[in-house]
Amino acid sequence: MDIKTKINKTGDRLTKQRQAILDYLESVYSHPTAEVIYKNVKKEVPNISLGTVYRNLDYLHSHGYILEISSKDKKSHYDAHIHGHDHFICESCNTILDLKSKASNKSKCELGKIKSNINYYFGICNKCLKLNKK
Ligand SMILES: [Zn+2]
Ligand SMILES: [Zn+2]
Incomplete structure (x- = not known):
């Protein structure tokens, strides 16, 4: 079952922003930071804010849909391939x-x-x- 199906099953809203963040994360293996995710998702969803990206990453991570990896650069990196x-x-x-x-x-x-x-x-x-x- 993919992440989007899982989210739909819980009854949580799969907003356009959330979907775009997931699409991007599922397409890369580079473990991007929130800033990198924001830059790339903005191409698809121009009105998204960095705060929205952070909130969605928090949601996805706290529900166990994506991984948060802390590197020595003290930044959080995200991975949808868990x-x-x-x-x-x-x-x-x-x-x-x-x-x-x-x-x-x-x-x-x-x-x-x-x-x-x-x-x-x-x-x-x-x-x-x-x-x-x-
Ligand atoms: Zn190296
Ligand atoms: Zn990985």
Whole structure:
């Protein structure tokens, strides 16, 4: 079930703004910040404000529809692809990369039902490693 269907089922309103934010987030794998989301969604919905973007991101995140990842740049990054991948965060350039790891298929554990599984790995990305060698 996609996020929009889920939201419709709860009876919450899927506003044009909310839909545009989701469309954008689902189309990228770059873990954008609220500012980047705002700039891109504004192309589709010119009258959207940054405050509306923040409010919608808060809503989507607090309901578990999207992930909020804090990088060392102290900014929140958002990801609508919440299943099946871990994150690798470069401590040098703060890029957040998707790590295609073998995520556990177990949906249950002794503590309850697992809904999603996110691990974070901190390190230095290949791009920065190459730059440092020069
Ligand atoms: Zn890097
Ligand atoms: Zn991701």
